Amino acid sequence: MPDTAHSPRPRYGTRPTMKDVATRAGVGLKTVSRVVNGEPGVTAETERRVREAISALGFRRNDSARVLRKGRTSSVGLVLEDLADPFYAPLNRAVEEVARDHGALLINGSSAEDPERERELALALCARRVDGLVVIPAGADHRYLEPEMAAGVATVFVDRPAGLISADTVLSDHAGGAREGVAHLVAHGHRRIGFIGDQPRIHTATERLRGYRAAMDAAALPVHDGWISLGPTAPDRVRGEVLRMLSGPAPVTALFTGNNRVTATAVRVLSELPRRVALVGFDDLELADLLSPAVTVIAQDPARLGHTAAELLFQRLDGYASETRRIELPTRLIARGSGELPPAEG
Amino acid sequence: MPDTAHSPRPRYGTRPTMKDVATRAGVGLKTVSRVVNGEPGVTAETERRVREAISALGFRRNDSARVLRKGRTSSVGLVLEDLADPFYAPLNRAVEEVARDHGALLINGSSAEDPERERELALALCARRVDGLVVIPAGADHRYLEPEMAAGVATVFVDRPAGLISADTVLSDHAGGAREGVAHLVAHGHRRIGFIGDQPRIHTATERLRGYRAAMDAAALPVHDGWISLGPTAPDRVRGEVLRMLSGPAPVTALFTGNNRVTATAVRVLSELPRRVALVGFDDLELADLLSPAVTVIAQDPARLGHTAAELLFQRLDGYASETRRIELPTRLIARGSGELPPAEG
DNA sequence: CTGAAAGCGCTTACAG
DNA sequence: CTGAAAGCGCTTACAG
Missing domain, CATH: 3.40.50.2300 (Response regulator)
Incomplete structure (x- = not known):
């Protein structure tokens, strides 16, 4: 069977895997994994062969598989009111920066001030297994998040408080x-x-x-x-x-x-x-x-709101397990x- | 071994899986999958039992696993200059709306006008296997994306043209x-x-x-x-x-x-x-x-730039395979x- | 209408 | 230093 020649739009399945790299380099799967992840215990010569195979094949590790096995997605979700609102833009950026410092990507979306849309979005993010969630709530009842939080999704509310549940919160005064x-x-x-x-x-x-x-x-x-x-x-x-x-x-x-x-x-x-x-x-x-x-x-200070919320989030992810905190930032x-x-x- | 009682911060592995639901409902794994995905061929009574187990256990499908098997992540990436820049905020929102219409989530990040950071971010998104990528380029050489595009990552450049590669592009005049x-x-x-x-x-x-x-x-x-x-x-x-x-x-x-x-x-x-x-x-x-x-x-019209780019992207994902397009939007x-x-x- | 087996592409836990 | 086997949690392709 030819490679991808008559596949109209190659996608995904068509990409080389670690197994392909291992075969081409004449090594085991685990050795490829070691090279890709920079783990020790590979001779220079073996590493060279693996790297050659990687670039020849155009291999890029599939993080979807990695995530499934590791249990952490290294991503955080941000639900805000409107991605287009200039007030939230600096908050958005601040959350991104903190996430980046912790090696995580940011998935975000707008609730459009619609509680049902907020809920759908937040739960979709939970289904993607984001490690944590920063929420600017549109709704007044967040009990739908309780099972997710119990299952380990760190959650911080910003700009407005959570409704009917207890959670870390960062607000302006x-x-x-x-x-x-x-x-x-x-x-x-x-x-x-x-x-x-x-x-x-x-x-x-x-x-x-x-x-x-x-x-x-x-x-x-x-x-x-x-x-x-x-x-x-x-x-x-x-x-x-x-x-x-x-x-x-x-x-x-x-x-x-x-x-x-x-x-x-x-x-x-x-x-x-x-x-x-x-x-x-x-x-x-x-x-x-x-x-x-x-x-x-x-x-x-919207950037500070976002920064503070994201910091609280990553403190939770780093093991902070004490009671819920509420931080109020001054206005000017x-x-x-x-x-x-x-x-x-x- | 007790459930999660002395796990300091339950996460991920601790969540119930379809298998747990199947066991509790006394059905096979595939039947749970059918109910969760709304597929036909389940009797009302079986479905009721499955749903009961789902809510009793607090089950939420793990999309990481789903993605791995299905080959599509239903997510798109957006690399822009600065999430905090009000000019890009409407563009950001427009891409989100189109993605949402197509059932996809948005992962985005700032290049901070740094070509190396743009590259890292874009490739991280490819490793997450986003279905497509909208890029406001900071750099002048995008050959690093060629293997990804060849592997099926639909890519559209907005606001500025791609460097040294051919790709769909949407620009203002x-x-x-x-x-x-x-x-x-x-x-x-x-x-x-x-x-x-x-x-x-x-x-x-x-x-x-x-x-x-x-x-x-x-x-x-x-x-x-x-x-x-x-x-x-x-x-x-x-x-x-x-x-x-x-x-x-x-x-x-x-x-x-x-x-x-x-x-x-x-x-x-x-x-x-x-x-x-x-x-x-x-x-x-x-x-x-x-x-x-x-x-x-x-x-x-930044919203129109974003909307147009996202539309081109999803046309590619829906199978459009003709030559590269360049759209120039008028200014006013x-x-x-x-x-x-x-x-x-x- | 229902389910057992195989497999997606990695990492983990071992063994050599 | 290296690799085979098992497993992460789903979906696919079948079979009953």
Whole structure:
């Protein structure tokens, strides 16, 4: 039977195996394995023959087989909300770097903020037997991961907490950051401050709202229902809410926006209005310092979130077996101008 | 021997296998396989027993084993420059979506613009036996991939061409886009235009420079050496080059910046200067429309680049075996203000 | 409708 | 220093 000549698309089975290399080099299978893995106990001459066979045949070890036998895949999974969201890009890279330092590859995917898709993806990664999993949860119930964690899949949640299970978690101080941002507006004389955030089923949205309320409470300021709006971050909705909060008899004089997408839309809407409205946004934006006014933000450190989560993960893989840890990273107020505007008359 | 009681960190080997399920359900291995894979030919009662055993044991099929036997991993690899770069984020997501539509997972990693790291990563992915590979190349010699491609790893290059091998490629029209951008500046009266781009070993940098030269040539404008600067996109270097081109007896009146990082720094530097300097940048920026002046750009469509590349990849995996294709996607000039400024006096 | 045997390509545990 | 045998957990190809 000829080699691969009339196979329309050679794949996989057509590749040379260690056995082929062994045959060609006239040695045993195990000797090839030793050379490929750099194990000792092979004479220079034997090694030379094996290497010659390897390059002549174009052999590359099949890690699928290796993984099956060894029991570790040297890969970690990352489930995030959207691979295209610039906020998660540095987190993604940070997890990759830590994985790389530990010789592991990264398999990742987007939940698209859909709990069912999160679940499918996470379980698909478990079926691939990733050694560990970093999850930015979309759902609120992660009991489906319990059997996997019990079976040894190290799991760390980032950015949002796990639902209904106990697991290592790395979060920003969402409530504290929002509180600081709103207090900053209060300190600049604002008494009517609007909050526009993401959907209430998203933990970060309600935490940041909690911070907003705490700051208003601490300043003994009332909060009207119309000043709070949680919902999709689609530009149309956010635009409508900004305009609504700025109209009527007692319009807000400042806005606190609950994440980067909301902030971007709010900045856009405000730039079209004659009135100057103060703004502090949660999450930093590229070029925020170049807008006029430059945008004051509560910044998270997404790379540090990812790095910290991945470190916790590999500590587990390296045998750390104590109780679940929860790490809260501080946020940082970056005053640039928009948050320091005084209240408009009215 | 007890189950897993004194195993410090249960992993992998400790998980139940199909054999365990078969034993518990009192059926053969193949019957479990049929149920797990939804194959026909199992009575309702048998299936019920198998399912009971599966959930009692917490069984999840080990795809590592499946992959080894089936020959396809249902995974694709993506090698890009930097997972943290916002330009690549939509491309990353687009590849993921296409992969998902085809039931495949995405393994990705950053080359960090290092050819050796690109090679290591790409070959590690081949060792994992990804079905296909999407590569944004850092290096200029991809002959190392030839044995892999011959062995059936479908490979598509995006954003930059493959070096020294023939392969499917998807590119933006870098030269054409740059030419259009520079012609736009010429049309607004500029005769002394500077070009600041990425390192000359990066294909996109030299292609965009070629477009710059073509536009200047077409307008019969001379190009002075001092008006061209290729090098690292580090802010300090770019800042220095901007200031240098704006000083001296015949300063440039407009800048064409070769990518998003260069543009961001140039905008920052120009905002600090009293003089108004026209600017067109290659690649769009978030919030570019909100700056003053708003930034005129030559925009690529990174999501479409990723989508197109992934589609080519899966066409190959689905049997398309004709000659190598090269797809060039158009760029789009978005005039926002900075590119329409007239030349400053002087 | 059901299952025993062989095999995917490696590594492990031994034996020489 | 070297290699034959067994086994990782599935699927394939058969046979009943």
